[in-house]
Amino acid sequence: MGVHCRQGGRGDSTVAQSHTGAHTGARFLTVAEVAALLRVSTMTVYRLIKAGELASVRVGKSYRVREDDVDAYLAARYTEAG
Numbered sequence: 001m002g003v004h005c006r007q008g009g010r011g012d013s014t015v016a017q018s019h020t021g022a023h024t025g026a027r028f029l030t031v032a033e034v035a036a037l038l039r040v041s042t043m044t045v046y047r048l049i050k051a052g053e054l055a056s057v058r059v060g061k062s063y064r065v066r067e068d069d070v071d072a073y074l075a076a077r078y079t080e081a082g
Contacts, residue, residue, distance in 0.1 A: 029065050030062070031049075055069040
């Protein structure tokens, strides 16, 4: 039994294999936690996941997003004024 991972692209999903030590200490957030962190609605987070803009892991019927992936999403869209 695997975990489905969305990493960009439309409908692209891969099965994440369990590796010892992989992503040690990674913190997974719920869609609601990501929405609160970004100060957007949960629907916006679901749209970002579906569009492949925000990497996520499907756990059962819900999604989880690594905190590192939220940081990467924000860093990629960060622009300095001026």
